[in-house]
Amino acid sequence: MPEVKILEEVCKGCGLCCDNVCPVGILRLAPDRINSSGYHPAEITDMSKCIGCGYCYMTCPEPAIEVYK
Amino acid sequence: MPEVKILEEVCKGCGLCCDNVCPVGILRLAPDRINSSGYHPAEITDMSKCIGCGYCYMTCPEPAIEVYK
Amino acid sequence: MTKEFIIAGFGGQGIVSSGIILAYAGLFENLNVTFFPSYGAEMRGGTANCQVVVSDEKIASPVVVNPDIVIIMNEPSLLKFEPVVKPGGMLFFNQTLIKSKPARKDVEIIPIEANKIAEELGQGRIANMVMLGAMVKKTKMVSIESMKKAQRKRFERASEEQLALNDRALERGYALF
Amino acid sequence: MTKEFIIAGFGGQGIVSSGIILAYAGLFENLNVTFFPSYGAEMRGGTANCQVVVSDEKIASPVVVNPDIVIIMNEPSLLKFEPVVKPGGMLFFNQTLIKSKPARKDVEIIPIEANKIAEELGQGRIANMVMLGAMVKKTKMVSIESMKKAQRKRFERASEEQLALNDRALERGYALF
Amino acid sequence: MKLLFGRPAGLTDINQRYCPGCGHGIVHRLIGELLVEMNIREKTIGVAPVGCSVFADEYFNCDMIQVPHGRAPAVATGIKRTRPDCMVFTYQGDGDLAAIGTAEMIHVAARNENITIIFINNAIYGMTGGQLAPTTLPGMRSTTSVKGRDVVTQGYPIKVCELLNALDGPYYLERVAVDIPRNIIKTKKAIKTAFQYQLDNKGFSLIEILSMCPTGWGVTPVQAKKWIAEVMANYYPLGELRNRAKEAK
Amino acid sequence: MKLLFGRPAGLTDINQRYCPGCGHGIVHRLIGELLVEMNIREKTIGVAPVGCSVFADEYFNCDMIQVPHGRAPAVATGIKRTRPDCMVFTYQGDGDLAAIGTAEMIHVAARNENITIIFINNAIYGMTGGQLAPTTLPGMRSTTSVKGRDVVTQGYPIKVCELLNALDGPYYLERVAVDIPRNIIKTKKAIKTAFQYQLDNKGFSLIEILSMCPTGWGVTPVQAKKWIAEVMANYYPLGELRNRAKEAK
């Protein structure tokens, strides 16, 4: 089962990965957290749905996303 | 009757006016004369043939040719 | 009397505006003022800070190295500016966002729940106004009225609604002590 | 002993080559030499001249203001350089092309039918060689042999025919006096 | 668990100073991946411009040089002629490449110099605060065209690929975008193709990449990426403009 | 007797310093004629470049300025924006316009600046002694390509009209030649058209003129003029490349 890791301190909360990128729609910006740079980092809502396609990684400018399998 | 005047001191003897320009072929570089800049100036061999078309003037870079009528 | 300020925080926290409002307030009270923004070495993101000098004399240097008063809006700025405050000076800090505790004993430490109060007023991004309100109360550099006038000058094209909200935030800060 | 030369004329008259040949001839006789071409202010057409210094000492300035010897190939150059020749100097001029007469009394005036002689030899453009030949005879600065060697150096890629013709022109000039 | 996707070894582990949602980061990552995948990291010399990507010399994990604004193609020429066996690329913004660097761009292309230009077209001067770029669209706002680009006084945008396509020199010219995964994949392929042509001594390539500048455009990253598809790519059509390899066939 | 053809009042009576058979003189005369015929001499400001025509400021009988190598389009822009009612033209060689001045050329065209460029393409750096120009033909000899232009190391020539035609900006682009009377007449017509468009506020025109440089080419004037027809005009085809006035119809 694939696993996606968001590097919260690297994430700049741009939201690109959260907008129509993930085929199973499990990414969003954490509404309740900010990192030490002041950004709301992305988070996975339901890891079990992930298919490991890597699209989230691919859209991330930092990159703040790692995909494992 | 048209008349063509070559300003001999202005002419640089390039020969452009003498090469296939004059429809009646009356221009040539004076073989025997040089002006004070060291050039053989153009000259008219038979003024009576001139039709005053101005082609010689038109090709002359200086311009060292005047056409009168 | 000359007072030197540094205001510091993240890019989006209204740091530059705070400095300009303070400078305007000084100007309105016929004081001499200078304002100098510093974007740090990094051009994008990261911290921002500005330096303000308010004085009843002609101001020589606009460069503030050891401020009398600092207003600190985020964690990294605390690290950077706590050490340089003048002994006997004041350190205002945004307690909502800053987890660390300032350790200096020779300066007055004033924690303020700026973001919390701002959220209560309905808008997180006016936390800077809360800080400014608190600061003028404590320092008595300029009047709260001048600050209100100054923020209206700064945000000329803002809605009356927003301007009123800013006033309220200033007042809430002012009322803290 | 140091001798300063100016050689002047039209662009196409081999002015620069003359100067270089003279410089080479000096070099071949273990003299010090400098050569400096000057194209005048006008970049295209007009007159050209060059300055040559030949000396048995180290040469300080390559700039010739008042030459000991001038070689003048056309009318405009006569106007320009006649006045600056050093008193007691020599003025060689190409009588074929120059109608005016030099007027200086304090310099030796040497008219040479350079173009005429050159044409006789079959090539107008070696008039400069005729001048050079005459000049070395008169000045004894360098030997005619060095001049011949020098012109062969200068025109390395020329045909043997041309080189022989150049030699003859040098000799004809040399034989004038 | 195996890492499928993650920061490539072609990038250093310094966190980049770009704004949130900036397209530069995506392109950096693609290049970083290719440096590894094509096994060229140890023979690559990159040229960083002046622009938001001025610090690219810190980010790419290969030999790098940071150079005067607009002059990257000239510097790259000097490097390539000195080390023909190295892979040499420049990384340039629209102001850098198509304003101050116009002459260097045209002539490196006319020379068919065997280098690769990665050209980030974000239609704005990002670094200096969002001024009009040579690629700013007609009517588009910037800090020096607050009412929108007025083509009468400020002229028309320059379509870099089309312009270079009028030269005999270039070997390969393609315009791509980094707005959505599909285009990002195409972008990577284009860069890879360009690098490969360079390795094969084919000559000059330029990959023009439409790229988000949320800060300069004054929009959110998500709005920015949408604007690329909806507006920008209409003005600057995506696709291959020149590929001599295909012509040859 | 009436003077039918003779030195036009648009030229001063200074004798020009060009080499025998140089095309510059012909183009000067055409412009000199038009200044009078179009009655614009008293409202014209000309911009002389650096190149053999550097002294054009002495030759044209109108207000003139002599400017840094390649920058005539920028200077002309400054003049035109200051005096929009004046007729402003630049007179530039291929080195001036298409090498050092590439950026200014591209951008004045992209801006559709309401000026006229008279571009003398003689495929060589005349003034400095016959070095390779950006327009020197492949295989053509110059003092810095003694074995002929090698496109591999020295790149491909730049076709200026074609290049500018890839921009949206320009209003009128035409290539002509001054080798034979027929072409000289066409050249005059093209320049006249360009000047007229400027007077009508249409915007940017460039007239590229294939022009003899016997000295730089190392041939006689007559050989030079023949070479234009036989070789040069094949590489740089004559004709109108852009005319927005006709498109509009």
Add this chain to the structure above:
Amino acid sequence: MAEKELMYGNHALVEGVIHAGCRFFAGYPITPQNESPEYMSIRMNEVGGVFLQTESEIAAINMLFGAAAAGARAMTSSSSPGISLMQEGLSYIAGADVPVLVVNIARGGPGLGNIAPAQSDYFQAVKSGGHGDYHTIVLAPNSVQEMFEFPRLAFELAEKYRNPALILADGLLGQMMEPVEIKGEPIDPKTLPEQDWWLTGCKGREKRVIRSYDLRPGKLEEWNWRRWEKYQKILKNEQRYEDIKIDDADILIVAYGTSARVAEAGLRIARQKGLKVGLLRPITLWPFPSDILSELSKRIEDILVVEMSLGQMIEDVKLVVEGRSKIHFIGHPGGGLPNAQEIYNKILEIRSKK
């Protein structure tokens, strides 16, 4: 007294330029002066002037050449690397005796350097970074008020002498805010009298030519000597400076621009401690205020030069002082700033060695 406005230095500059009747701006973005062209784009639009964002600084300086030749008060603004690119153009403009205004909001160098305030372009400004013998009139403001006022002065001097003028400031002066008083009547450019060298089209007169060459033998040399005479006139008549507490000073600080601000702060500390410190602030860097400094150096033993550089103006100080005074130095290159305490400490050190 008119009401004061709080303004950025870069904005005050723009207001000053427009107040001075300038309606032609051409420039290329560069930090730390971007606020100028941005604001200028708006203001020129309002006043019907020309705003041109150019393809480069080279294009900008040459557009100025054209605009000024055609009779416009024309200006550009840039920062160090951009100013370097203008050197050829400036040399032409100086060589053609055309008045233009160039503003350098200098930053840390060399090369890309950084965007911090710096004074390391002094040599370039006063010794002519371009080729040939020429000088630019150089003004150094040290407040936002002067950022507003100096454009007018610069244009007036430039036109009086037909010579390019430069305002040399730095990122701090450009980006700081201070209250500004808008003094004097704004100039309507239409009221500026036509000059006999403007290119306007030769209607009803002989053609005019603007150029920087003279082919006739010896003429270019003569022209240069005439320009030298002009320079002598400027050197004699246009030295400007501010002096602070120099009358009883036994230590003199020489500093300009931002350094002078900081130096004054240092001076105040010293004076509080009873030290007799004075400050000479050159306002014109070229012509350098040699006359006053020469006088002072006959009397004052110690001179402290403060610069945000490795030491450039110090050479001009030395040239004037000719060994009469001891010269001390505080320098901060690469965008470093001096501070008041440091200056005071240096004064103490000088004092202690007396």
Add this chain to the structure above:
Amino acid sequence: MAEKELMYGNHALVEGVIHAGCRFFAGYPITPQNESPEYMSIRMNEVGGVFLQTESEIAAINMLFGAAAAGARAMTSSSSPGISLMQEGLSYIAGADVPVLVVNIARGGPGLGNIAPAQSDYFQAVKSGGHGDYHTIVLAPNSVQEMFEFPRLAFELAEKYRNPALILADGLLGQMMEPVEIKGEPIDPKTLPEQDWWLTGCKGREKRVIRSYDLRPGKLEEWNWRRWEKYQKILKNEQRYEDIKIDDADILIVAYGTSARVAEAGLRIARQKGLKVGLLRPITLWPFPSDILSELSKRIEDILVVEMSLGQMIEDVKLVVEGRSKIHFIGHPGGGLPNAQEIYNKILEIRSKK
């Protein structure tokens, strides 16, 4: 003694460059140095080097930046206006501590000026015409022999200190011919040892970066101070000059390059008349030979500076002399040349006032 060849200065320069192991030339034509690139195009072809005729001087200097960063001995040649265009690039190169060689065959200025020999780019060369605090090592040949020899010296100094070097000559030195002796073994560039800063591809090592900025607070200032230390070292170790008859001189001429040649001719006239005139010819213009001049100025009352400019090096002379000697001047701007008689006359005049 090897056989001597009669050579143009511009050709000798090319031979010297190739002899020095340089295999990278990039440049743009400009009179009076066109003979260099023309000849270089042939010679580089023969020795398998790179010859690039660039689109501009800006491209040329930046190609040098790249080539030198990649480990090439790289050079360009130009003349005054072209050198002005290189100032930004030079500042970057100096700021990145990269050794390159730039040759300026200077001509009359400012602006277009003329193509006559001139020395009016002295300030630009020695005071850094570009932005920021930096210095270029400047060598001034005065014979065709030195045109051949100085490229090698320039590369050696440039590489020793990782600093750009400039050869400042003029149209006369470029276009005159003199006999040249080819001295020393030619350098095979392959034998030059790889430096630890060259960009070569990071095979088997950490990546390398060449840049002229440092973002970390205060670091750019530090870097500048380190460069200052380098400059101090150069100032101390690399002053070069030629002296002629200075031992008993009571009038000293200071002149470089072409002026020094003419000055020597003037000196000879003066010596023939029994006047004790000496000549100090700076060979390095930066570092200026201050030590010897300082010594001499303690003893010699009158110093005559001769320059083909309105007076630029004279400032460096004054800075050294600090008022100890009286300074006289002969200057010829705009492509004018001094002559021996004029110098002798001036010496007489100085003499008569003693």
